[in-house]
Amino acid sequence: MAKTITIDGVNIPYEEGQTIIEAATTAGIYIPHLCHHPEFTPHGSCKLCTVKVNGRNCSACTFPAMEGQEVINNAKDLNDDRQKITQMLFVEGNHFCPSCEKTGNCQLQAVAYHLNMLDDHFPLFYQHREMDASHADILIDHNRCIFCTLCVRASHAHDGKDVFAISGRGINKHLIVNSESGLLKDTNMAATDKAAHICPTGAILIKHTAYQVPIGERLYDHQQIDQVSLNTELVDHDK
Amino acid sequence: MYEHLETADNTENLKRVVVEPVSRVEGHGKVTLLLDEDNKVKQARLHIVEFRGFERFIQGRPYWELPVLVQRLCGICPVSHHLAAAKAIDQLVGIDPVNLPIAADKLRRLLHFGQVLQSHALHFFHLSSPDLLFGFESEISKRSIIAVIESYPDLAVQGVMLRKYGQEVIRMVSGKRIHGTGAIPGGMNKSLTKEERDYLRKDIEQIISWGVASVALIKKVHCSNLPYYDDFATIRSNYLGLTKPDGALELYHGGIRAKNAQGETIMDHVDYCKYNDFIHEEVRSWTYMKFPYLLSMGQEDGWYRVGPLARVNNCDYIDTPLAELERVDFKAHSNEVMVHSTLAFHWARLIELLHCAESIKTLLNDPDILSQDLVAKGEKRYEGVGVIEAPRGTLFHHYQVDENDIVTKANLIVSTTSNNMAMNESVRQVAAEYLSGQELTEPLLNNLEVAIRAYDPCLSCATHAMGKMPLQLELINADGQLIDKLVKGSNGHINRIANA
Numbered sequence: 051m052a053k054t055i056t057i058d059g060v061n062i063p064y065e066e067g068q069t070i071i072e073a074a075t076t077a078g079i080y081i082p083h084l085c086h087h088p089e090f091t092p093h094g095s096c097k098l099c100t101v102k103v104n105g106r107n108c109s110a111c112t113f114p115a116m117e118g119q120e121v122i123n124n125a126k127d128l129n130d131d132r133q134k135i136t137q138m139l140f141v142e143g144n145h146f147c148p149s150c151e152k153t154g155n156c157q158l159q160a161v162a163y164h165l166n167m168l169d170d171h172f173p174l175f176y177q178h179r180e181m182d183a184s185h186a187d188i189l190i191d192h193n194r195c196i197f198c199t200l201c202v203r204a205s206h207a208h209d210g211k212d213v214f215a216i217s218g219r220g221i222n223k224h225l226i227v228n229s230e231s232g233l234l235k236d237t238n239m240a241a242t243d244k245a246a247h248i249c250p251t252g253a254i255l256i257k258h259t260a261y262q263v264p265i266g267e268r269l270y271d272h273q274q275i276d277q278v279s280l281n282t283e284l285v286d287h288d289k
Numbered sequence: 290m291y292e293h294l295e296t297a298d299n300t301e302n303l304k305r306v307v308v309e310p311v312s313r314v315e316g317h318g319k320v321t322l323l324l325d326e327d328n329k330v331k332q333a334r335l336h337i338v339e340f341r342g343f344e345r346f347i348q349g350r351p352y353w354e355l356p357v358l359v360q361r362l363c364g365i366c367p368v369s370h371h372l373a374a375a376k377a378i379d380q381l382v383g384i385d386p387v388n389l390p391i392a393a394d395k396l397r398r399l400l401h402f403g404q405v406l407q408s409h410a411l412h413f414f415h416l417s418s419p420d421l422l423f424g425f426e427s428e429i430s431k432r433s434i435i436a437v438i439e440s441y442p443d444l445a446v447q448g449v450m451l452r453k454y455g456q457e458v459i460r461m462v463s464g465k466r467i468h469g470t471g472a473i474p475g476g477m478n479k480s481l482t483k484e485e486r487d488y489l490r491k492d493i494e495q496i497i498s499w500g501v502a503s504v505a506l507i508k509k510v511h512c513s514n515l516p517y518y519d520d521f522a523t524i525r526s527n528y529l530g531l532t533k534p535d536g537a538l539e540l541y542h543g544g545i546r547a548k549n550a551q552g553e554t555i556m557d558h559v560d561y562c563k564y565n566d567f568i569h570e571e572v573r574s575w576t577y578m579k580f581p582y583l584l585s586m587g588q589e590d591g592w593y594r595v596g597p598l599a600r601v602n603n604c605d606y607i608d609t610p611l612a613e614l615e616r617v618d619f620k621a622h623s624n625e626v627m628v629h630s631t632l633a634f635h636w637a638r639l640i641e642l643l644h645c646a647e648s649i650k651t652l653l654n655d656p657d658i659l660s661q662d663l664v665a666k667g668e669k670r671y672e673g674v675g676v677i678e679a680p681r682g683t684l685f686h687h688y689q690v691d692e693n694d695i696v697t698k699a700n701l702i703v704s705t706t707s708n709n710m711a712m713n714e715s716v717r718q719v720a721a722e723y724l725s726g727q728e729l730t731e732p733l734l735n736n737l738e739v740a741i742r743a744y745d746p747c748l749s750c751a752t753h754a755m756g757k758m759p760l761q762l763e764l765i766n767a768d769g770q771l772i773d774k775l776v777k778g779s780n781g782h783i784n785r786i787a788n789a
Contacts, residue, residue, distance in 0.1 A: 148357075148361055148468065149354055149357050149358035149361060151353070151354060151357070181349065181350075181351075181695065183351060183693035183694055183695050184693055189351060257351070257694065258353065258474070258694075260351075260353040260354065260357075260473070261353070261356075261357060261470040261473050261478055262473060262478050263478070264464050264470060264471075264478045264479040265463070265464025265465055265469055265470055266464050267479075
């Protein structure tokens with residue numbers, strides 16, 4: 051008999067070794083997340099996937115599914131906290147959706163819509179962050195980095211290059227690249243790398259491709275992130 | 290003509306009257322009058338009191354963001370900024386207008402005609418028609434679109450529907466009614482589907498007939514009180530705008546033509562990329578809006594007007610038949626080669642609205658707008674200039690980028706900026722001829738706004754200060770007492786005011 055956990059009162063099966071978010075995705079249940087990606091080792095840093103497991107807050111992307119777990123996911127208090135976390139991500143960086151080329155294809159924006167985030171709530175930090183446009187094909191806009199480390203993990207695990215790392219702590223945390231000059235052009239990164247395509251915001255972009263997808267055909271124009279996420283991540287799981 | 294009213298010789302003991310904000314225009318401005326004890330006007334100024342800063346904060350951004358970023362200058366004519374920036378960044382990817390794919394050129398023109406149509410409809414019906422239908426000094430309850438809806442419901446509905454149609458054209462081409470995408474470096478990101486084209490086609494005949502009716506209405510209003518309409522706020526000026534190579538009216542791309550008040554050519558078919566060789570801008574301390582002028586004529590005489598009046602005055606003909614008939618009528622009503630009446634802006638604007646409706650029909654019947662051949666690319670360049678005829682006049686976008694595709698320098702000469710001197714002259718004319726010496730009442734002051742409104746200014750687009758933005762910071766305690774005061778001058782120096 052299959053092992054099961056409950057999520058919001060619904061029994062779902064899981065396989066040994068699966069995390070809660072993996073079991074949920076397989077069962078067609080969306081748990082909001084940004085730093086999680088089914089292909090890479092869980093990181094547990096964005097905290098959007100926080101769920102209550104038997105009354106205790108846990109990151110669904112790192113916590114293993116275990117027999118007897120009663121998981122609360124889609125609850126008002128959790129969604130309120132997720133909304134606050136998202137608002138903090140927005141005010142800590144410089145996210146100007148109206149002119150951002152990632153708009154409509156951006157996970158951060160889509161998750162904000164999903165969580166009904168209507169304003170920033172918190173005062174904006176207005177941090178001064180530089181752009182790195184030195185690479186011929188790839189642009190890094192540090193204004194939009196949320197330190198999810200997906201590029202770090204993709205470059206390491208998929209591309210085998212270790213182009214990216216996170217340096218500094220707390221508010222001084224920042225994305226660095228593996229070159230003496232500190233510029234992307236002096237790394238071995240290529241536009242075909244997984245790391246160049248995995249950013250959930252508009253921090254890492256392929257140059258000269260902006261706005262080529264018309265409004266109406268963008269990823270989140272007709273579907274919310276829960277549907278898109280389940281569709282794409284189920285495919286990734288099946289690989 | 291009325292320059293002496295820009296600055297009073299001695300401002301002591303003069304009474305100050307302020308119209309703030311100027312209503313039914315885009316953006317924020319105010320008019321100040323200084324009057325002596327006999328209510329004679331000694332000084333009249335139109336001040337633009339908001340500050341934007343786009344030219345500065347787009348520096349450091351990648352150039353492909355520009356059409357989408359700078360269109361946020363405006364909610365009324367974003368398409369014009371979008372396309373002016375697009376024309377400039379075409380050059381950055383090595384594409385001059387002649388090399389733009391035909392489909393992209395036609396789709397951009399369609400987008401632009403939709404934009405000018407909706408903007409002109411908005412201005413005439415929503416903003417100006419109350420003045421023109423009820424009188425300049427009518428009671429305040431009559432001075433809004435609500436009163437037009439009550440008294441002339443059919444007309445108000447036509448205005449709303451005309452605007453809506455223009456917005457729908459924009460939505461079909463760029464994805465959204467306001468602030469869509471569409472233009473990308475070297476082309477467009479989509480063409481029209483047959484369904485989208487047919488959706489627009491089904492209403493175009495109605496739109497054209499409403500356009501014809503609109504011109505008939507303004508012609509009747511103007512000609513029924515001809516001496517007044519030809520005199521009110523009227524100034525004699527130079528005129529500047531784009532025309533086609535054969536001298537026809539042009540809104541999207543052409544050479545620059547300028548004529549003087551007598552209709553003599555100052556320049557013609559000039560490449561707009563060289564605009565800096567013949568247009569300079571002057572800064573005055575009392576407004577955030579700059580004063581452009583033709584270098585060859587100097588600051589005193591080189592100012593010019595742009596927009597519908599300039600375009601219809603300047604062109605040799607209009608290449609759509611109904612609008613051309615109206616242009617001929619328009620020119621014939623004046624005794625002079627050039628029509629100088631400021632209120633004739635409205636008439637010219639509606640002739641252009643009709644031209645846009647006719648041109649949209651032509652393009653909707655053109656199979657090229659369904660083509661998928663949408664983008665071209667050439668050799669990278671480091672500088673691009675895009676110029677377009679926005680609803681309010683000639684709009685200049687000029688950008689420089691570095692080897693990493695990042696914007697290093699930007700200059701925007703926004704249409705309304707070119708009309709700055711003219712609007713001030715018209716305000717001074719009205720102040721001197723219609724207000725001076727009278728007991729000023731609120732309805733009487735609306736005359737000043739009517740003069741400004743004729744230009745359809747977009748003050749929020751047009752405000753670009755030179756140098757550092759002057760600021761004044763005051764710390765006031767709960768009792769209203771000034772505790773501290775810092776003042777930043779336009780040179781950027783900050784001073785603490787002692788004994789504050």
